[in-house]
Amino acid sequence: MIADGPREQAKRSGAAIGEFIREQRQQGQVSLRQLARLAGVSNPYLSQIERGLRKPSAEILQQIAKGLRISAEQLYVRAGFLEYREGNQELVAAILGDDELGERQKQVLLDIYESFRRENAQRRAEAESAGIVSPASAASEPADLREESFPAARSAGAQ
Secondary structure, rough: OOOOOOHHHHHHHHHHHHHHHHHHHHOOOOOOHHHHHHOOHHHHHHHHHHHHOOOHHHHHHHHHHHHHHHHHHHHHHHHHHHOOOOHHHHHHHHHHHHOOOOOHHHHHHHHHHHHHHHHHHHHHHOOOOOOOOOOOHHHOOOHHHHHHHHHHHHHHOOO
C-alpha cells in the first residue's frame, strides 16, 4: 500500500472540514446562503468548502466560525491548521483571533506557549518526584518565576 502524498492528505482534510462545517450549519439550522452572508463569502465558495473542493484559509475559517457561533479553534483543529492544545483556551482563541498577526506569527506564539507549559509541567513533575515541593505549591508558581531563579535580581535588591 502506498502512503498518501501531501495533495491527497490536503484533499482529505478539506473534505473533513467541509463535512464538519455542513454538520454545524445544519445543526444550527442556518442555510447555506445565511452562513455565506454571515461569513462574508459567496454561496458557491461556501458550497465548494462544504463539498471538500476548496480548503479555506484560517481567516475564512474564523469568519465561518463567527457565523456558526462556534470556536474558531475547533475549525482550525479540524482543518489541520492547529493541533489540539491544552492550557488556557481563551488565550489560544485570542491569539488565533488577532487580525494583526499573520498565520505564521500565531503558530509561533502558540508553539512558545505550549513549550513553556511542557517545561513547567516537567519541572513540577521532577520537583514532586524529588519531594522538593508539594503538587499544590508547584502548580501555583512555575519554578522559573520564583525568586531563587533570578540571582541577579536578588543581588541587585540587596545593594
